[in-house]
Amino acid sequence: xxxxxxxxxxxxxxxxxxxxxxxxxxxxxxxxxxxxxxxxxxxxxxxxxxxxxxxxxxxxxxxxxxxxxxxxxxxxxxxxxxxxxxxxxxxxxxxxxxxxxxxxxxxxxxxxxxxxxxxxxxxxxxxxxxxxxxxxxxxxxxxxxxxxxxxxxxxxxxxxxxxxxxxxxxxxxxxxxxxxxxxxxxxxxxxxxxxxxxxxxxxxxxxxxxxxxxxxxxxxxxxxxxxxxxxxxxxxxxxxxxxxxxxxxxxxxxxxxxxxxxxxxxxxxxxxxxxxxxxxxxxxxxx
Numbered sequence: 678x679x680x681x682x683x684x685x686x687x688x689x690x691x692x693x694x695x696x697x698x699x700x701x702x703x704x705x706x707x708x709x710x711x712x713x714x715x716x717x718x719x720x721x722x723x724x725x726x727x728x729x730x731x732x733x734x735x736x737x738x739x740x741x742x743x744x745x746x747x748x749x750x751x752x753x754x755x756x757x758x759x760x761x762x763x764x765x766x767x768x769x770x771x772x773x774x775x776x777x778x779x780x781x782x783x784x785x786x787x788x789x790x791x792x793x794x795x796x797x798x799x800x801x802x803x804x805x806x807x808x809x810x811x812x813x814x815x816x817x818x819x820x821x822x823x824x825x826x827x828x829x830x831x832x833x834x835x836x837x838x839x840x841x842x843x844x845x846x847x848x849x850x851x852x853x854x855x856x857x858x859x860x861x862x863x864x865x866x867x868x869x870x871x872x873x874x875x876x877x878x879x880x881x882x883x884x885x886x887x888x889x890x891x892x893x894x895x896x897x898x899x900x901x902x903x904x905x906x907x908x909x910x911x912x913x914x915x916x917x918x919x920x921x922x923x924x925x926x927x928x929x930x931x932x933x934x935x936x937x938x939x940x941x942x943x944x945x946x947x948x949x950x951x952x953x954x955x956x957x958x959x960x961x962x963x964x
Contacts (some may be wrong), residue, residue: 681956714738714759722754722767724783729939731779732908737763743908744773746901749939755780805964809852811845812862813837815898815947837867837873846881855889858964860929863894865906865946868914874922884927894922895960896932903945929963931956 685924714737727747737759745768747753754777757765762777808828810816816832831848841863849859863950864874882892896915900908911932919928940952948956 691734692807714761716759716765718757718765718854719755722756725755725766725780725782726751727753727762727775727939728779728781731775731936733766733768733775733932735773737761737765741774746899747775747779748941753780770801772851790836796887805857805858805961807854807856808961808964809849809857809859810858810862810960811841811849813866815865816862817955818917819953819957820946822950822956826957835866837863838870838877840875841874845875849881852884853888853890857885857888857890858884858893859890860895860960860964861891862931864914864918865900865911866895868906868910871914871917875880875918878926879923882923886925891927891964893927893929893964894918894926895929896934898932898948898956899940899942901942901945905946927963929960931959934959 695903716737723895727749731747732739732743733745733747734743738761744765753769755764756772758777759774761893763774764774764777764780765772766780768906789796806827810820810828811831812819812832813836814832814834816830817834820828820830820832829852831845835846836845843928853859861878864871878892878894896919897911900911901904914956915932920929935952935956938955940955941949942952943949
């Protein structure tokens with residue numbers, strides 16, 4: 678049907694001068710209607726800024742494939758708006774779409790000035806005693822960026838389930854006691870070990886809570902393009918972990934927290950100093 682409509686439009690263009698532009702518009706309408714949405718183009722591109730970290734997708738809803746992301750405050754040019762409300766933006770050498778809830782005209786408000794190298798969240802961080810933080814390179818880098826603290830850090834770069842089972846668990850056993858708060862953040866390096874994590878963490882949480890400790894599991898935090906793990910894998914891991922953890926364990930959704938306040942990845946996998954400071958402050962507020 679689409680081919681016939683285009684041929685008819687071209688034939689009419691030969692007979693009626695000026696019909697060609699209307700034919701092109703009709704062809705575009707057919708294209709977007711067949712895709713399930715229509716886009717109203719702006720006469721001029723609008724300069725807009727992301728109000729928070731947000732995904733960029735092939736079409737104007739979360740049903741479409743993710744093709745990238747915007748950081749909080751990032752500037753883009755909106756070229757139109759779909760009937761779903763999402764904005765069409767110039768992205769790379771083509772067009773893509775961003776939720777209208779995350780784009781605004783004008784720049785996002787600047788945060789209040791803090792001492793050099795310190796975020797607002799870090800400046801207001803709550804001190805919590807008895808905290809044991811267990812993780813991979815993200816926790817190694819967090820420790821290096823949050824300054825002096827009283828936490829016990831059990832973290833090594835590039836590690837996952839095997840290290841947790843063979844090394845970290847024994848170290849936790851050696852320092853856990855009444856009033857301890859154990860926060861685990863593993864899985865970005867090996868989301869395929871989901872079921873192994875669930876089995877081991879649920880079993881050990883029962884032991885640790887029996888000693889008077891509280892156990893928390895923090896979601897794997899967002900990633901962008903990198904050679905090791907995709908954002909889809911991260912989101913699947915998080916949903917299954919949250920649903921599979923026992924009642925002895927408190928889930929901390931730091932993934933949603935970062936998407937709300939904004940964050941910056943320096944290599945698709947690791948964050949900048951301010952993001953680590955914000956995350957640390959958020960974790961402390963949850964304990």
